Structure formats: structure tokens, C-alpha cells
Amino acid sequence: MSAMAEAGAPVADLDVEVLRCERRGSVCRLVLAWPNAFAGARAGQFALLKSLRPGAPLLPRPLSLVPVPGGGLAVVFNIAGEGTRFLAEAVAGERLALIGPLGNAFDAPAEPILIVTDAPHVGTMLALALERRMAGHTDAFVYVTDPAAPHPSDAILLADIAAAGLAPIAAAPGDLAATLAQEARRYIAAGAADFVMAAAQRLAREHDLAGEASLQAPMACGLGVCQVCIHDAQAGRILVCEGPIFPLAVPRFDAGRGHP
Amino acid sequence: MSARLAVEIGALTLPSPVLPASGTFGLAHSRVFDLSRLGAIVPKTVTPGAREGHPAPRLVEAAGGLINAIGIPSVGVTAFIADVLPRYAGLGPPLIVSLSAETVDSFAAATAELAAAPIDGLELNLSCPNLEAAGDLFAANPAATARVVAACRAATALPLWCKLTPVAGAPSEVARAAEGAGADALILTNTMPALALDPSGRPRLANRTGGLSGAPLKPIVLRLVDEVCRATELPLIGCGGVSQLKDALDYFAAGASAVAVGTATLARPSAMARLIDALEAHLEAAGLTAREIVAGGALRAAAKG
Numbered sequence: 024m025s026a027m028a029e030a031g032a033p034v035a036d037l038d039v040e041v042l043r044c045e046r047r048g049s050v051c052r053l054v055l056a057w058p059n060a061f062a063g064a065r066a067g068q069f070a071l072l073k074s075l076r077p078g079a080p081l082l083p084r085p086l087s088l089v090p091v092p093g094g095g096l097a098v099v100f101n102i103a104g105e106g107t108r109f110l111a112e113a114v115a116g117e118r119l120a121l122i123g124p125l126g127n128a129f130d131a132p133a134e135p136i137l138i139v140t141d142a143p144h145v146g147t148m149l150a151l152a153l154e155r156r157m158a159g160h161t162d163a164f165v166y167v168t169d170p171a172a173p174h175p176s177d178a179i180l181l182a183d184i185a186a187a188g189l190a191p192i193a194a195a196p197g198d199l200a201a202t203l204a205q206e207a208r209r210y211i212a213a214g215a216a217d218f219v220m221a222a223a224q225r226l227a228r229e230h231d232l233a234g235e236a237s238l239q240a241p242m243a244c245g246l247g248v249c250q251v252c253i254h255d256a257q258a259g260r261i262l263v264c265e266g267p268i269f270p271l272a273v274p275r276f277d278a279g280r281g282h283p
Numbered sequence: 284m285s286a287r288l289a290v291e292i293g294a295l296t297l298p299s300p301v302l303p304a305s306g307t308f309g310l311a312h313s314r315v316f317d318l319s320r321l322g323a324i325v326p327k328t329v330t331p332g333a334r335e336g337h338p339a340p341r342l343v344e345a346a347g348g349l350i351n352a353i354g355i356p357s358v359g360v361t362a363f364i365a366d367v368l369p370r371y372a373g374l375g376p377p378l379i380v381s382l383s384a385e386t387v388d389s390f391a392a393a394t395a396e397l398a399a400a401p402i403d404g405l406e407l408n409l410s411c412p413n414l415e416a417a418g419d420l421f422a423a424n425p426a427a428t429a430r431v432v433a434a435c436r437a438a439t440a441l442p443l444w445c446k447l448t449p450v451a452g453a454p455s456e457v458a459r460a461a462e463g464a465g466a467d468a469l470i471l472t473n474t475m476p477a478l479a480l481d482p483s484g485r486p487r488l489a490n491r492t493g494g495l496s497g498a499p500l501k502p503i504v505l506r507l508v509d510e511v512c513r514a515t516e517l518p519l520i521g522c523g524g525v526s527q528l529k530d531a532l533d534y535f536a537a538g539a540s541a542v543a544v545g546t547a548t549l550a551r552p553s554a555m556a557r558l559i560d561a562l563e564a565h566l567e568a569a570g571l572t573a574r575e576i577v578a579g580g581a582l583r584a585a586a587k588g
Contacts, residue, residue: 034314036553073550080344081497081550120551122315243342243349243549248309248327250356251342260335 034125034246035060038075038118044111049102049175050183051111052089053119057096061124064088064096066150067237067268070123071245072098074109083120084110085242085264087146090153092187099146101176125245126267129212129235135160137206139213139223141167142174147237147267148214152189163206166191167199167219169283196283200226210234211271216281220274227271234271238263285563287572290322290540292518293442293467295377295403297322297541300573301531301559304496304522304545305381305406305446306353310370312548316556319375322541326371328381328408331393333359338489345479345487348497348524349546352490355383355411360393364400377403379444385414387427391434398439405441407431409461410448410473422447422473425460436465444520446470447507449500454507455514462515470520470543471507475500497546498524505537512538526554528561535580 035058043054053072061070066088073083084106086098102111113119129151136155140148145166152164164184168177184191194202199219203226213223214237227234240252240263252263255275288299302322303312309327312318336356343350358367360382371378380402384390394405409422409431421427428445435443445461447454449472458469474494479487486492501524508521518541521534526547534542547554566573 030310030313032314034552036315036551081347081349081546082344083550122552241340241342244307244311244552246309246311246314246552248311249307249342249549250327250336250353251339251351253336253339253341 033060034123036120036122039121041113041115041117041119043115044113046102046111048179050099050179051102051107052097052099053110053113054091054095054097055119055121058121061088061096064124065128066090066154067128067147068124068126069147069245069267070098070121070125071242072110072122073106073120074113075118075120076109076112079109080106082106082243083122083245085125085239085245086110087150088124089146089150090157092153092157099149101143101145101174103143122245125264129237129268131155131212131235132210133160134210135162135208136210136212137163137165137203137208139165139167139203139211139215139219141215141219142176142180143216144214144237144239145176145180147239148212149184151212151237152184153187156187156189163208164189164191165194165202165206167194167196167215169196172283207232213237213271214239217276218278218280218282220276221278224271224276236269236271236274238267238269238274287566288559288563290573290577292444292520292540295323295442298376299559299562300535300541300577301555301562302376302379302520302541302543303548303555304543305408306355307545307548312552315552320556320559321376323376323403324371324374324378325381325406325543326367328355328357328383328406329360329363329367329393330355330357330383331360331389333357333362340487340489343479343487343493345477346495346499348495348499349549350477350479350488350493350495351474352488352493354490360396364396368400368402372401379404379406381406381408381446383408383411385412387415387430387434390431391438394435395438398441402441404444404467405435405439406444406446406470407435407466408446408473410446420448420450422457423451425453425456428457429460429464432461432464432466442467444468444470446522447472449473449475449503449507449523454511458511458515458517462517466517468518468520469511469515470522471511471539472500472504472523475503496523498526500524501530501533505533508534508537508539526550526558528558528565531558531562532565532576535576538580540577
């Protein structure tokens with residue numbers, strides 16, 4: 024294999040047109056004129072997107088690729104800062120810088136699985152849930168939300184998830200362990216705050232379950248070169264962009280982090 | 284690749300005057316564009332021993348550029364030669380290995396080890412702390428610069444490109460010290476030491492401080508190129524805020540023979556390919572070659588002196 028072939032699949036770096044930008048509250052859904060390189064994109068993979076408007080932040084933002092029921096792709100994200108705010112202000116016909124597809128896909132089995140997420144991590148896990156539902160799988164979808172301090176996007180996201188036929192189970196942080204144990208399947212796919220991920224790892228250990236963790240981190244190149252997106256692992260560190268989907272047991276999470 | 288783009292940096296002919304700034308480029312960019320178009324192949328900086336680098340956060344956006352404190356994670360020079368370097372073989376452009384070390388002896392020892400490897404030249408990162416001088420940057424001091432370059436020169440006949448710092452008090456003296464000790468080219472410059480704070484006044488980087496790169500650095504480095512090109516006969520590579528054709532042409536006009544692109548590549552991985560396209564179109568429209576543009580800048584710089 025040549026050095027270049029060894030480096031991985033081709034990555035597009037293009038300016039692409041916005042077809043639709045739907046913003047509700049702090050949730051945004053963008054549909055682009057995706058180039059052919061994205062035709063086979065799977066849940067777990069992501070793109071780097073950047074507004075080309077004057078004043079936009081320098082770096083593109085990593086956003087999960089989410090299948091659209093009936094065909095096509097979108098990115099779904101929370102407006103969390105300047106970069107996503109600029110992207111959410113895009114209008115149809117505007118061009119954005121698009122880099123991708125990047126990252127690996129989930130490798131979950133055909134049997135029903137347990138999907139766990141929260142608002143800040145919903146894009147990737149929603150992608151997995153939708154991809155699997157479109158393939159005919161019926162999974163448990165646990166959405167962690169704190170009734171005492173809900174995320175601004177919780178109500179919208181839960182309604183959207185329900186409208187997509189995914190029947191989300193809202194779990195409060197205090198009920199998390201019990202909810203996960205009750206919904207446990209042979210396989211867990213989780214992308215959420217550290218304390219949720221630690222709980223998912225504990226469940227997997229105690230019941231000898233396999234699974235995958237979806238990680239996210241501030242990122243620059245997305246190609247594994249700059250080494251900005253580091254995450255603690257059980258041994259050493261990993262680069263999130265070299266996933267972002269990893270075996271559930273590989274990353275190390277702080278069980279106290281993110282817990283209300 | 285058009286012959287119109289070729290330039291010389293000392294004894295090496297570069298296919299184009301656009302090359303990667305160390306730390307921002309890797310083999311993964313072959314997923315985005317044809318690496319044979321680059322002026323040189325510059326993998327991430329290697330250090331004598333293995334290093335993990337700094338904790339996160341390692342990078343923040345600030346002042347229209349970036350401040351990074353990656354901490355030069357490295358597998359160490361021996362593992363680099365065995366495991367990393369073979370993957371960079373045969374790409375076409377000269378292969379330049381960027382080396383950073385903390386003492387003169389460790390610079391020399393790593394240079395000797397790399398000299399036996401199939402590479403075309405070395406970039407000596409002299410903008411790193413010198414542990415024998417209380418952590419001052421090597422390139423902040425002409426004598427320290429000369430000691431490192433002389434020690435590395437004694438260890439290899441390979442071209443030595445010295446990457447200097449923008450905070451040297453006497454940059455022309457540092458440049459002359461590098462030239463006198465056997466350097467073949469100078470890269471102006473590394474990042475500028477900087478600090479970014481969050482709204483509560485806490486540092487945004489885990490390492491507290493980092494290096495500012497990108498557009499805010501360009502006018503500072505451009506002035507340094509303008510000054511240094513009159514102090515030395517060495518070819519200069521401008522590095523600081525290069526993303527568009529205008530940036531490259533400014534550096535050539537100031538006296539640089541090539542430009543290195545870093546921050547722009549982090550913002551868009553195809554930045555160097557786009558710049559090469561733009562430069563090629565510009566040269567074609569003007570009926571010029573890169574050698575002629577570069578020579579014109581050098582002549583103007585000499586006239587200024």
C-alpha cells in the first residue's frame with residue numbers, strides 16, 4: 024500500500040451551498056449541497072464546517088453527520104459559541120467551507136442496543152438512532168436531562184426525537200444508574216457528559232456488555248495532525264479525531280465531571 | 284508540477300516556494316491534495332526523546348489568529364526514524380525533518396542520528412527553551428544560536444534550516460551567528476509568546492501561555508524578513524500569517540525565497556494547494572517564474588541596504 028493510500032480515504036475541502044437552515048431555540052439543522060464524497064457517510068462520522076462571513080472564527084467546527092429520513096444528510100447542533108452561532112445564521116444559497124467526511128462510523132450489532140446521550144452530544148447519537156431505525160432496528164434511547172437545570176435545547180430535542188419515532192426515555196442524573204440498568208441491552212452506544220459515560224462504562228463492566236463511546240472535543244485539523252483534540256484514555260491519550268467512535272472501555276472519564 | 288514554480292533554498296531545489304510550517308502538516312493531508320505540489324515535506328517536529336505534550340486545552344482562537352501550547356508531542360528520534368520516516372519516503376519534494384531539543388548536546392546527538400536517515404535536510408527549531416540557559420530561547424541569543432548550529436553542522440553535511448524566534452532582541456545578529464556557524468537557510472519565524480484569558484481572568488490554555496500564529500503575526504515577521512535579508516546572504520523562508528497570494532508576494536518582496544504555511548492549513552487543509560494554484564496563475568499571467576519573483580525581492584532588499 025502506498026503512503027498516501029495508507030493515510031485514509033479522500034477528504035473533500037470545498038465551499039458548498041446551504042440548501043436549508045432551520046433554527047429553533049438553540050438547536051440548528053443545516054442541509055447542504057453535499058458533494059459526492061459524502062454519499063456513503065455513516066453515523067459517527069463528522070464534517071468540519073466554517074462560516075465564510077466576515078468576522079467568523081478562524082477554525083471550522085466539527086459537526087456530526089445526521090441522516091435525513093427519506094434520504095440525504097444534515098448536521099444538527101446546539102448553538103454553543105461564536106462558531107456555531109455564525110453557522111446557524113446561514114441562509115439558503117450562502118456558501119460554507121466544508122471539510123470531510125472525517126472520522127469512523129459506529130459498528131453496532133443488528134440486535135437492539137442501548138443508546139445514551141444528552142443535549143451537548145446529541146448530534147452523533149441521533150445520527151446512530153436514525154440510521155438504525157431506518158435499517159429496521161428498535162433500540163432504547165436514553166436522553167439524560169436534569170429537571171432542575173435543563174439544557175436550553177432539551178425540550179426541542181426531546182420533541183424532535185419523539186417525532187422521529189425514537190421514543191426517548193428521559194433520565195434525570197439521580198436516576199441514571201437505575202434507568203441504564205433497566206434499559207440495558209447487550210450493546211451500549213454512548214455519547215454524553217463524563218459522568219454519564221462513566222456510568223455507561225460501569226454498567227458495561229458489571230454486566231460484561233460491549234459498546235462504543237462517541238467523543239467530542241475542540242478540534243482544529245480533524246486529520247490527526249495538529250494533536251489538539253486529545254482525550255484521556257485508560258492508557259495514555261487518544262486523539263478524538265482519530266475516532267470519534269472508540270470501544271467503550273478505551274476512554275477514561277471523570278465520574279464527577281458534568282454531574283449537577 | 285510547473286517548472287515555473289521552482290525555487291532554490293541553498294543547494295536544494297524546491298518544486299514550489301510554498302511549504303508546510305512544522306507542526307501543522309502530516310501525511311494525512313494526502314487525503315486532501317497532492318503532496319508532490321509542495322515545496323518541501325515537513326513532518327511534525329521530533330524531539331530526542333519521547334514527549335507526551337501539554338494537557339488540553341492546547342489551542343485557542345485569539346486576535347484573529349491562534350494561540351497554541353501543544354507541547355511538541357513526539358515519539359522520540361529513534362522511533363521516528365524507524366516508524367514514522369518510512370511513511371514519508373518517495374513523496375517527491377525534499378523531506379525536511381524538524382528537530383527540537385533542550386541542550387546543545389542533545390541537538391547534536393539527534394542530528395547525528397537523523398543524518399544517517401534518508402532525509403534531505405533538517406529544520407533546527409531554535410525557538411525552544413535552552414535548559415542550559417535558564418530556559419531562554421536558543422534563538423534569542425546569537426552565541427547560543429551559534430553553539431547549536433556549529434554542533435549540528437559538525438554532525439552532518441545535510442542542509443540546516445534554522446527556525447528563529449520573533450522575540451530575539453537582535454535578530455540580525457542571531458541570523459549572522461547562524462550563518463557563521465554553518466546554517467543553510469533561515470525560517471522567520473516561529474510563533475510569538477502570548478497569553479489568552481477567559482472572562483474570569485483565568486488562562487484559556489492548560490499551559491497558561493502559548494505561541495500566537497496566523498494573521499496577527501504577519502506584519503511583525505515581514506519586518507523581520509526585511510531586516511534580516513540585509514544582514515545575511517542566507518535564503519529566508521517567511522513564516523507568519525501566510526494564507527493568500529498577497530501574503531506570499533509580500534514576503535517575496537521583503538526578501539524571502541519561500542513561505543511556510545501553518546495556521547491557514549489548520550483552518551483549511553487545502554490552504555497550501557490553493558495558494559500554489561493562485562501563485563501559479565499569478566506567475567503565468569505575469570509571464571514570470573518564481574525564481575524571478577524571488578530574485579526581484581532579494582534585489583530590492585539589497586538596494587534598501
